[in-house]
Amino acid sequence: MSNVTLLQPGTKPAAPKTKRGTYFVQTWGCQMNEEDSEQMALYLQELGLKPAADWREAQVVLLNTCSVRRKPEDKAFSLLGELNIIKANRPEVVIGVAGCMAQLRAKEIRQKNPLVDFVVGTAQVSEIPGLVEEALQGKRFQTRLDLPERKGVIVTQIPQRNLERTGKIKAFVPIQYGCDKFCTFCIVPTTRGRERSRPTEHIVAEVRRLAELGTKEVTLLGQTVNSYGKNLAEGRVPFSQLLQLLAGIPGIERIRYTSPYPRDFRTDLIEVIRDVPQVMEHCHMPLQGGNDDLLKRMKRLYTVESFAAIVAELREKMPDVGLTTDIIVGFPGETEEEFEGTLACMERFQFDGAYMFRYSPRPGTPAAEMEQVPTQVGKDRLNKLIAFQQQITLNKNADCVGKTYEVLVEGPSPKNPKLLHGYSRCFRKIHFPGDLEKFRGEIIPITTTEAHLWGLSGKIA
Numbered sequence: 001m002s003n004v005t006l007l008q009p010g011t012k013p014a015a016p017k018t019k020r021g022t023y024f025v026q027t028w029g030c031q032m033n034e035e036d037s038e039q040m041a042l043y044l045q046e047l048g049l050k051p052a053a054d055w056r057e058a059q060v061v062l063l064n065t066c067s068v069r070r071k072p073e074d075k076a077f078s079l080l081g082e083l084n085i086i087k088a089n090r091p092e093v094v095i096g097v098a099g100c101m102a103q104l105r106a107k108e109i110r111q112k113n114p115l116v117d118f119v120v121g122t123a124q125v126s127e128i129p130g131l132v133e134e135a136l137q138g139k140r141f142q143t144r145l146d147l148p149e150r151k152g153v154i155v156t157q158i159p160q161r162n163l164e165r166t167g168k169i170k171a172f173v174p175i176q177y178g179c180d181k182f183c184t185f186c187i188v189p190t191t192r193g194r195e196r197s198r199p200t201e202h203i204v205a206e207v208r209r210l211a212e213l214g215t216k217e218v219t220l221l222g223q224t225v226n227s228y229g230k231n232l233a234e235g236r237v238p239f240s241q242l243l244q245l246l247a248g249i250p251g252i253e254r255i256r257y258t259s260p261y262p263r264d265f266r267t268d269l270i271e272v273i274r275d276v277p278q279v280m281e282h283c284h285m286p287l288q289g290g291n292d293d294l295l296k297r298m299k300r301l302y303t304v305e306s307f308a309a310i311v312a313e314l315r316e317k318m319p320d321v322g323l324t325t326d327i328i329v330g331f332p333g334e335t336e337e338e339f340e341g342t343l344a345c346m347e348r349f350q351f352d353g354a355y356m357f358r359y360s361p362r363p364g365t366p367a368a369e370m371e372q373v374p375t376q377v378g379k380d381r382l383n384k385l386i387a388f389q390q391q392i393t394l395n396k397n398a399d400c401v402g403k404t405y406e407v408l409v410e411g412p413s414p415k416n417p418k419l420l421h422g423y424s425r426c427f428r429k430i431h432f433p434g435d436l437e438k439f440r441g442e443i444i445p446i447t448t449t450e451a452h453l454w455g456l457s458g459k460i461a
């Protein structure tokens, strides 16, 4: 018997009888949130709402929040304060709060912002259209926060209409929800629940549909994406096997994934990345800290040397693999020696890029109760680390000048609309002159001519 319980999406609201206004979805946080926001926008369009250029003008404003650090939470509360003022003058405005902060701090959101119409948790995205419809009709103060805690329970069967993302060259595809790792600094297992893998056939069906609609690159999303497949009704499907299944779908030319967990990064996966042409040679593998005691306090289930062994195997089997990482500095109790260990790892592993953050205590996590590093010490270490890594990134980009890369052309460069932009297989951002109409969505060879901190300039080879 299946151990996967399918929670059906919310009831589809009746088609709107009157002309509708506009919506705005403000997103903070990770790609999972970006993907959820995309779903929210599609639901709102189904209700007859049109996108607004500015949240100040929208009739429906959704805040898709993040709790991983304090800063995005502060920003969400600040925006909510402004929205409450707007709503006091324009009561027809609908305010909804979703995402991790909504899951965690619903009561506080309500208390501080009495004009909020509804708060939904991370597993209730599909209930948003019904809640918006009811709010438009004047029903307020609703919350939906049930988190599927049992393993194998998953919100799935995304309505077919929400796959109609015609014209999108790249798409995110969630394959796993929640996390079982419980790193001591992280609130995700609380906000998103225990790890649940999406049934393989649902993922394959979604990617097949995306390919039919013109998508060429999919990025598979999961908190520890490479531990995909546990607890599936059909039996364990290793992540490496899922990649091979998706690579066989006609039209899918590139597959990426984020973020893998180092302990679960094994040889079978490395060989699939090397051998399956659709799987890109890029790996964003969070190291978080460069000292074993530090990693232990973080409850990361690997050591510096076991991480080093994965890096060595990746580079031995794919010398041009792109490697990026996440690092936290100023974690509770971090000594100068431990921080030096992190710098030494950056030197040793020569990452192509890194997301670097100062530790931010998350109430309810074990690390928040540990002895904290003084704020200024954390800030100074972060500045030092960023400067150190930037030099490495610049050097690594400089080493790429003169080489030719396959680039999937995504569209005009955000930095200079006269140029096109795209990414190499190893995830280097490349800008170059070219004809948008002719090349958008194509994979073309680009020879790089100049290195920058953000990536490379080049020309069509």
Ligand code: SF4
Residues within 6 Å of the ligand: 179, 180, 181, 182, 183, 186, 187, 188, 189, 223, 224, 261
């Ligand atoms: S692996 Fe650790 S950091 Fe990543 S989501 Fe899970 S608990 Fe959080």
